[in-house]
Amino acid sequence: MTYLLVQTLNGLFSAALLFLIASGLTLAFGVMRIVNIAHGSFVMLGVYVAYTVTTRTHSLLLGTAVALIVVAAVGFVMQRVFLRRFASQPLAQMMMTMGFALFFRDAALMIWGGDPFTLTTPALLNGSMSVGGIVFPWYRLYVIVVAALVGVGLWLLNDRTLIGARVRATVDDPEMAAATGINVSRLSGGVFAAGAALAAFGGVMGGPILGGYAGMDFDLLPLAFVVVIIGGMGSLKGALVGAIVVGMIDNYGKALVPELSYFTLFAPMIVVLAVKPTGLYGRA
Amino acid sequence: MAERKPTGGAWRLPVVVALAIFLLVGPSFLSPYWIGLLTQMVILAILAMSLDLLLGYTGLPSLGHAGFFGVAAYGVGILSTTYHASFWVSVAGGLLTGIILAALLGLIVSHVRDVYFLMITLALGMVLWGVSYRWIPMTGGDNGISGIPRLESHAGLPVTGPLPFYYLSLLVLAVCSILMKRLVTSPFGLTLRGIRENERRMKSLGFNTWVHCYLSYVVSGAFASAAGVMWAYYNGFVSPTYLDLTASSELFLMVTLGGPATLVGPVLGAGAIVLLKNVMSAYTARWLLVLGIVYIVTIMWAPQGLWNLGRRGRL
Numbered sequence: 007m008t009y010l011l012v013q014t015l016n017g018l019f020s021a022a023l024l025f026l027i028a029s030g031l032t033l034a035f036g037v038m039r040i041v042n043i044a045h046g047s048f049v050m051l052g053v054y055v056a057y058t059v060t061t062r063t064h065s066l067l068l069g070t071a072v073a074l075i076v077v078a079a080v081g082f083v084m085q086r087v088f089l090r091r092f093a094s095q096p097l098a099q100m101m102m103t104m105g106f107a108l109f110f111r112d113a114a115l116m117i118w119g120g121d122p123f124t125l126t127t128p129a130l131l132n133g134s135m136s137v138g139g140i141v142f143p144w145y146r147l148y149v150i151v152v153a154a155l156v157g158v159g160l161w162l163l164n165d166r167t168l169i170g171a172r173v174r175a176t177v178d179d180p181e182m183a184a185a186t187g188i189n190v191s192r193l194s195g196g197v198f199a200a201g202a203a204l205a206a207f208g209g210v211m212g213g214p215i216l217g218g219y220a221g222m223d224f225d226l227l228p229l230a231f232v233v234v235i236i237g238g239m240g241s242l243k244g245a246l247v248g249a250i251v252v253g254m255i256d257n258y259g260k261a262l263v264p265e266l267s268y269f270t271l272f273a274p275m276i277v278v279l280a281v282k283p284t285g286l287y288g289r290a
Numbered sequence: 291m292a293e294r295k296p297t298g299g300a301w302r303l304p305v306v307v308a309l310a311i312f313l314l315v316g317p318s319f320l321s322p323y324w325i326g327l328l329t330q331m332v333i334l335a336i337l338a339m340s341l342d343l344l345l346g347y348t349g350l351p352s353l354g355h356a357g358f359f360g361v362a363a364y365g366v367g368i369l370s371t372t373y374h375a376s377f378w379v380s381v382a383g384g385l386l387t388g389i390i391l392a393a394l395l396g397l398i399v400s401h402v403r404d405v406y407f408l409m410i411t412l413a414l415g416m417v418l419w420g421v422s423y424r425w426i427p428m429t430g431g432d433n434g435i436s437g438i439p440r441l442e443s444h445a446g447l448p449v450t451g452p453l454p455f456y457y458l459s460l461l462v463l464a465v466c467s468i469l470m471k472r473l474v475t476s477p478f479g480l481t482l483r484g485i486r487e488n489e490r491r492m493k494s495l496g497f498n499t500w501v502h503c504y505l506s507y508v509v510s511g512a513f514a515s516a517a518g519v520m521w522a523y524y525n526g527f528v529s530p531t532y533l534d535l536t537a538s539s540e541l542f543l544m545v546t547l548g549g550p551a552t553l554v555g556p557v558l559g560a561g562a563i564v565l566l567k568n569v570m571s572a573y574t575a576r577w578l579l580v581l582g583i584v585y586i587v588t589i590m591w592a593p594q595g596l597w598n599l600g601r602r603g604r605l
Contacts, residue, residue: 105585268420
């Protein structure tokens with residue numbers, strides 16, 4: 007029983023990170039119809055930048071802030087300078103992001119080298135809590151709570167503000183949204199940058215446990231894709247449900263049948279696709 | 291709208307003829323190193339053409355296509371080393387592994403289109419890579435499988451050296467090109483293009499678009515497997531890098547750079563990428579950086595591919 011509970015909490019921790027990463031991917035897809043191959047690179051860049059800043063300044067908070075700003079800026083420039091020209095050409099946009107993904111992958115290897123590292127856990131969150139025989143690290147719990155707060159924040163932003171209304175309008179019908187006076191192009195830039203920042207945040211939050219290593223970008227990308235495919239592309243609710251499903255299955259899969267961990271992860275995706283090709287909450 | 295035949299491409303036929311002549315007689319004057327490079331180009335040209343069937347003609351962007359290539363190569367590798375199978379068993383085994391895999395995965399992917407197709411094939415490609423990487427007893431994991439016999443000795447041919455292998459690859463390329471050319475100009479191929487342009491209309495005309503997409507996927511996988519079999523014999527070695535995302539994206543670039551839905555374009559694209567990769571490796575280890583830049587430049591300035599430059603009208 008304790009074992010199951012701890013595994014479930016671990017699964018929720020994976021789900022929290024996956025949600026942070028996949029929500030940015032699904033938002034960008036919803037607004038721009040873009041399959042962003044460079045999304046895993048944003049996670050990687052985030053954790054690398056945070057690492058550089060924290061080793062210099064010993065402030066995780068500063069590192070996180072700088073990582074978010076830098077990666078958001080990278081995303082913004084990518085959208086404004088390169089992707090914008092190919093609006094409504096999903097294949098060209100995908101290939102563009104593919105080019106960037108390969109570029110970032112090698113550039114990161116060049117700048118930071120191939121050695122893996124982890125970010126330091128904030129001193130306040132060291133150690134584990136222990137309730138009735140269940141031992142669980144404080145930091146993991148903290149990540150779950152933060153991701154939940156981010157989720158609530160995104161939902162409020164999306165459902166309760168003018169910006170959110172504009173985003174939703176653009177997701178539904180970009181042309182009509184533009185006709186009502188929404189600057190779809192600038193909105194896309196903003197959403198893409200925000201998605202990049204969310205990915206970087208996911209990377210930094212996972213930093214003390216998963217750390218950073220060469221190749222993490224392409225390791226994480228399929229996970230984020232599976233989450234988004236299961237949940238339905240463009241849907242925040244879908245990203246949440248997809249993240250929980252994938253986080254749980256991944257975690258139990260690794261614990262119970264480690265050899266098949268890759269298989270167990272993709273099985274639910276195949277089932278969902280067979281039953282509902284657009285994902286649980288996606289629209290065609 | 292009446293325009294149907296592409297115009298503005300008088301330079302293309304001479305280029306194809308010159309290319310064919312070069313591929314036939316050129317190697318006699320080249321050093322073994324360049325024959326090796328040409329062999330790589332020829333084998334990867336088969337692979338690039340196979341993706342062109344899907345990407346260019348059917349409009350299905352597969353990002354996991356290197357999977358079939360790699361799995362067929364593993365088929366040859368495992369059969370010929372672990373099981374000491376004979377030449378024909380290894381070749382047939384490699385091909386069949388790839389084709390059966392395509393037939394299975396096709397069931398999953400054939401009802402999705404566009405970006406969904408892209409994401410799902412990417413995810414499936416990663417599964418295949420994961421299997422090759424983690425199923426260590428069978429695949430040797432990261433170390434791969436080495437010691438695949440040389441094709442000439444395995445097949446019991448009385449010849450050796452790079453030149454016979456090159457001409458054999460060229461023969462396979464020629465056969466595959468003719469088959470694929472016939473396929474895309476057949477009524478079946480025209481239906482595929484119809485689906486690419488307007489699936490709903492094809493459906494209302496009574497075509498079973500699912501079956502067409504499925505068959506296109508399987509046939510494309512079969513040709514990719516043929517390339518994989520040749521590649522296993524060429525290198526004598528198989529490793530997970532054959533089917534990772536980088537391999538699939540290199541392949542995707544070969545087709546896009548060369549020109550989708552042309553068959554000739556991907557051959558040139560494969561040649562260009564192999565050449566660039568080997569030339570660059572003399573100067574820098576940063577191949578992915580270069581590849582990324584080539585990707586971006588291609589999309590910015592030649593999104594229809596080199597073979598379609600200056601061409602007007604639909605194919």
